[in-house]
Amino acid sequence: MTHDDDTEGGRFRLALVLTLSLIVLVFAVAAATAIGDYRIGLRTVFLSVTNELGLTEAAIAPIEQSVVWNLRLSRALVAALAGAGLALCGAILQALLRNALAEPFVLGVSAGASTGAVCVIVLGIGAGGLSLSLGAFAGAFAAFALVALLSNGATSGPNHTILAGVAASQLFNALTSYIVTTSGNAQQARDVMFWLLGSFGGVRWPDVQLLLLVVVTGLAICIWMGRALDAFTFGDEDAAALGVPVARIRLILFAVTALLTATIVSMVGAIGFVGLVVPHAARYVVGPLHLRLLPACTVVGAVFMVIADIVSRVITAQQTVPIGVVTALVGVPFFAIILYRARPQA
Amino acid sequence: MRITTFLTCGTVALSLAGSAAFAGTSYPLTIENCGQSVTFEAAPARAVALGQNSAEIMLLLGLKDRMAASAFWPNEVLPELAEANRAVEVISVEFPTLEAVLSHQPDFVAAMLTTLLGPDSKVAKRADFADLGIPTYLSPSACATTLDAGDAYGSRGDLWSMDQLYQEIEELARIFDVTARGQEVIADFKAREAALRAQFAQDEDLTFLFWFSSPSPADDAYLGGGNGPSGYIADVLGGRNAIQTEADWPALGWEGIMAADPTVMVVAQVDRNRWDLDRAQSKIDFLTSDPTVSQMQAVQAGRIVVMSGAAMNPSIRTLYGAEEVAAQLEALDLP
Numbered sequence: 001m002t003h004d005d006d007t008e009g010g011r012f013r014l015a016l017v018l019t020l021s022l023i024v025l026v027f028a029v030a031a032a033t034a035i036g037d038y039r040i041g042l043r044t045v046f047l048s049v050t051n052e053l054g055l056t057e058a059a060i061a062p063i064e065q066s067v068v069w070n071l072r073l074s075r076a077l078v079a080a081l082a083g084a085g086l087a088l089c090g091a092i093l094q095a096l097l098r099n100a101l102a103e104p105f106v107l108g109v110s111a112g113a114s115t116g117a118v119c120v121i122v123l124g125i126g127a128g129g130l131s132l133s134l135g136a137f138a139g140a141f142a143a144f145a146l147v148a149l150l151s152n153g154a155t156s157g158p159n160h161t162i163l164a165g166v167a168a169s170q171l172f173n174a175l176t177s178y179i180v181t182t183s184g185n186a187q188q189a190r191d192v193m194f195w196l197l198g199s200f201g202g203v204r205w206p207d208v209q210l211l212l213l214v215v216v217t218g219l220a221i222c223i224w225m226g227r228a229l230d231a232f233t234f235g236d237e238d239a240a241a242l243g244v245p246v247a248r249i250r251l252i253l254f255a256v257t258a259l260l261t262a263t264i265v266s267m268v269g270a271i272g273f274v275g276l277v278v279p280h281a282a283r284y285v286v287g288p289l290h291l292r293l294l295p296a297c298t299v300v301g302a303v304f305m306v307i308a309d310i311v312s313r314v315i316t317a318q319q320t321v322p323i324g325v326v327t328a329l330v331g332v333p334f335f336a337i338i339l340y341r342a343r344p345q346a
Numbered sequence: 347m348r349i350t351t352f353l354t355c356g357t358v359a360l361s362l363a364g365s366a367a368f369a370g371t372s373y374p375l376t377i378e379n380c381g382q383s384v385t386f387e388a389a390p391a392r393a394v395a396l397g398q399n400s401a402e403i404m405l406l407l408g409l410k411d412r413m414a415a416s417a418f419w420p421n422e423v424l425p426e427l428a429e430a431n432r433a434v435e436v437i438s439v440e441f442p443t444l445e446a447v448l449s450h451q452p453d454f455v456a457a458m459l460t461t462l463l464g465p466d467s468k469v470a471k472r473a474d475f476a477d478l479g480i481p482t483y484l485s486p487s488a489c490a491t492t493l494d495a496g497d498a499y500g501s502r503g504d505l506w507s508m509d510q511l512y513q514e515i516e517e518l519a520r521i522f523d524v525t526a527r528g529q530e531v532i533a534d535f536k537a538r539e540a541a542l543r544a545q546f547a548q549d550e551d552l553t554f555l556f557w558f559s560s561p562s563p564a565d566d567a568y569l570g571g572g573n574g575p576s577g578y579i580a581d582v583l584g585g586r587n588a589i590q591t592e593a594d595w596p597a598l599g600w601e602g603i604m605a606a607d608p609t610v611m612v613v614a615q616v617d618r619n620r621w622d623l624d625r626a627q628s629k630i631d632f633l634t635s636d637p638t639v640s641q642m643q644a645v646q647a648g649r650i651v652v653m654s655g656a657a658m659n660p661s662i663r664t665l666y667g668a669e670e671v672a673a674q675l676e677a678l679d680l681p
């Protein structure tokens with residue numbers, strides 16, 4: 001909890017958190033690969049994975065091998081990457097906007113994604129050629145562009161950006177409602193909601209590859225700018241006084257978070273609370289320095305999401321439940337604890 | 347060449363004679379479905395139906411013993427199919443998971459909506475099954491949406507008809523090698539549709555309002571739109587839909603509904619139990635007790651009829667809904 005500098009203790013704590021989290025992550029992914037509606041023995045699960053990796057050539061029913069490899073493992077990895085990406089975005093935005101409540105969707109990205117998806121489903125823009133994911137991605141980026149425009153590029157203060165995000169969210173939510181009520185029907189509205197609520201049900205290996213690329217690139221850029229992010233904590237003017245190119249760094253990092261969030265939303269829908277809660281949790285353990293906070297957030301976010309996905313599959317067998325429901329159920333009590341512990345000391 | 351032609355003609359004549367005018371399916375059977383070629387090596391024995399309409403068509407075709415499971419049931423099953431449906435496991439009344447579908451070891455999957463089976467579905471893509479050698483079939487009514495997204499489904503310039511359903515019944519019957527039974531079902535449906543049309547003469551002044559549901563009495567009501575299945579039901583019964591929107595599911599406030607002033611109020615019984623006004627009885631209670639709404643001519647004259655909400659979706663249930671309304675119309679004192 002101490003705001004220590006690069007002390008031995010701080011580094012040790014980071015190493016401990018990273019090692020423990022990575023071990024937990026491996027076990028969580030393994031558990032996610034073994035658990036499911038289709039009853040498959042542990043031995044078959046293990047052999048399915050080794051078969052696909054070319055290590056073994058065991059005789060396994062193709063349907064079971066496909067369930068393990070194409071459905072479960074790819075899903076677990078996308079969950080881990082999405083959790084990592086959202087947590088990373090949350091940490092970046094909390095630093096840039098100097099607001100403890102900042103999270104990826106504050107930039108109106110999720111509302112924009114809804115509008116994009118509705119345009120494709122209801123209005124038929126792109127008529128089949130444009131997929132839902134691309135529509136959502138375009139919408140998410142349009143929202144981000146609007147926020148950037150409303151907040152005068154990257155030059156204005158953090159509150160300005162949050163207000164612009166709220167305004168953009170309202171605008172895009174209104175657009176979505178307008179399109180659905182005027183030209184949609186009940187079934188389509190339901191389709192859109194189902195699609196947007198967040199689910200790992202539809203993901204496959206190409207999604208893993210794309211997300212891996214985006215998350216790793218994003219993490220690298222953020223860590224590269226980690227020290228500059230620390231300076232933002234003191235305010236834009238102090239950061240500028242320390243020689244940090246405030247406007248440029250803010251724009252680059254906003255773009256990175258928008259890209260990450262838009263990719264994740266267009267792939268698995270809007271999943272709340274991970275981006276809000278995980279950075280706070282990680283900050284309590286490894287402190288506020290971003291060179292430590294960002295790696296810790298990434299791994300803890302991954303673990304959180306894989307476990308949340310397992311819970312969402314176990315509590316309701318045989319049907320898809322919005323993952324956002326589970327992350328909120330776990331996230332809200334956690335958030336309450338943070339609020340309680342962060343109360344002003346009398 | 348001539349001999350072959352002669353032989354072919356002979357074979358056709360023989361099989362025509364042998365199966366009462368309908369040839370059995372010869373496998374491998376390849377059909378064009380929603381832009382894809384699907385090949386069947388044999389008649390399916392473990393089919394999974396994704397969606398109520400797909401399941402009910404299979405049950406109508408007498409295929410309960412060849413169904414492994416079904417999923418996605420927005421409404422109760424058709425009463426005359428309830429007995430047969432008990433033999434088929436329901437995976438979930440909501441969207442199922444792909445893994446749960448695969449755990450039934452299906453050799454055929456038929457789906458009613460693109461959200462259940464399609465490129466943007468969170469349940470499954472057709473390739474997921476094709477990779478495992480499992481053929482799939484998507485309802486022609488559903489893939490009209492992807493080909494002409496929005497317009498074919500969100501709103502209609504022309505009145506909906508049962509034709510795409512007949513195509514679906516015919517193709518499913520061919521896939522399962524029950525062509526004769528399929529033609530029976532289609533002939534039965536067409537005869538029933540014709541009987542209804544014969545029974546009710548066209549009446550310019552007869553209008554129907556189809557109330558699907560409302561979140562609360564104060565909210566706008568969800569109605570069956572002009573050219574959708576509701577409009578079709580009104581047309582078969584000699585009238586027209588009081589709501590002339592092109593949207594399939596318009597929402598309208600009570601002032602607008604009173605302005606439309608329908609001759610007959612059709613209140614839907616929606617089985618999902620999401621809102622109190624899903625139930626037909628709650629709708630009737632509201633219509634008869636609200637001081638303003640109860641002044642409508644349809645309510646004053648007691649012209650309120652109950653219909654299953656399933657009929658308002660484009661499905662086989664639409665015809666059953668028309669019959670349900672028809673039976674109650676006879677007892678009414680129409681102006």
